[in-house]
Amino acid sequence: MDYNKSKKVDWAYIFTVPNILCYFRIALIAPMLCFFFKARTMDYAEEYTISAAICLVLSGLSDFFDGLLARKLNQVTELGKMLDPVADKLTLFAVGICVVFIEPAVIPVISLLILKDFLMLIGASYMLKNHVKPCASKWYGKVGTFLFYISVGLIVLFDLILGKGEEFRIFAIILLTVTAVMMIYSLIRYFLFFREIMKKE
Numbered sequence: 001m002d003y004n005k006s007k008k009v010d011w012a013y014i015f016t017v018p019n020i021l022c023y024f025r026i027a028l029i030a031p032m033l034c035f036f037f038k039a040r041t042m043d044y045a046e047e048y049t050i051s052a053a054i055c056l057v058l059s060g061l062s063d064f065f066d067g068l069l070a071r072k073l074n075q076v077t078e079l080g081k082m083l084d085p086v087a088d089k090l091t092l093f094a095v096g097i098c099v100v101f102i103e104p105a106v107i108p109v110i111s112l113l114i115l116k117d118f119l120m121l122i123g124a125s126y127m128l129k130n131h132v133k134p135c136a137s138k139w140y141g142k143v144g145t146f147l148f149y150i151s152v153g154l155i156v157l158f159d160l161i162l163g164k165g166e167e168f169r170i171f172a173i174i175l176l177t178v179t180a181v182m183m184i185y186s187l188i189r190y191f192l193f194f195r196e197i198m199k200k201e
Contacts (some may be wrong), residue, residue, distance in 0.1 A: 013077060017071035021062040022083040023136050027093045028055045028062075036098045052098075053153070059091050060149045067142075088145055100151050106155070109176045109183070113148070116187045121196045130198070138193070144179070144186040151175040 021177035032055035066084060070076045096110040155172050 001103065010143065014079065016070070016075040016077060016080065017073055018066040018075055018080050019077070019083055021066040021069070021085055022080065022087045025059050025062045025066075025087040026090055028059045031055055032059070033094055033098065036077070040101060056095065060146075063091075063145065064101070065090065068170050085120075092117075092148060095149070095152050099155060099165070102155065106172070106176055109148075112180055112183055116183055119180070119187065120190060138186075138189065140182075140186045140189050144182045147179045147182050151179045 032052050035048045035052035035055065039052060042048065063084075066080075070080055092113060096106065096113065097181060099106045100110060158168055158171055
């Protein structure tokens with residue numbers, strides 16, 4: 001079945017396998033935040049910390065597989081192209097809020113993430129206004145997201161095992177610097193891609 005040629009929006013279009021994974025990723029945000037802050041108020045209660053980590057891992061896995069399955073099952077849809085970045089952004093912001101409570105040093109990276117996504121939103125809005133369909137996520141965007149997940153996960157793990165100290169701070173700064181560099185690279189590549197598309201219109 002070719003989902004892109006179907007002009008009628010029906011349940012099969014809305015609930016494709018990749019779209020369901022996006023809905024699942026969005027639904028995981030609430031319990032992840034709940035478990036995280038419950039763990040914080042109970043001095044890192046192990047069961048809540050593990051539960052929050054499981055939510056994050058499941059979110060990362062669903063993010064990886066939704067695009068893969070969309071292409072494999074021929075279920076690449078315009079709805080899916082919008083849902084995927086929305087789920088990504090909501091999850092990243094939620095995770096960013098959690099990590100700020102652990103290590104304030106992440107604030108510059110979170111700010112960079114917000115700026116990048118805000119600029120991309122402006123670019124996508126401009127494209128839609130000019131009747132140009134926004135592009136799907138590129139590999140460099142996915143790598144930036146993946147690095148953010150990895151950095152956050154390792155920072156949380158490092159904090160739980162060793163606690164805050166000079167070693168923790170150096171470790172966190174290195175991870176966040178690498179993530180920030182990838183985000184800047186991703187933003188530049190998206191800008192160049194956006195400029196090329198608009199030149200053709």
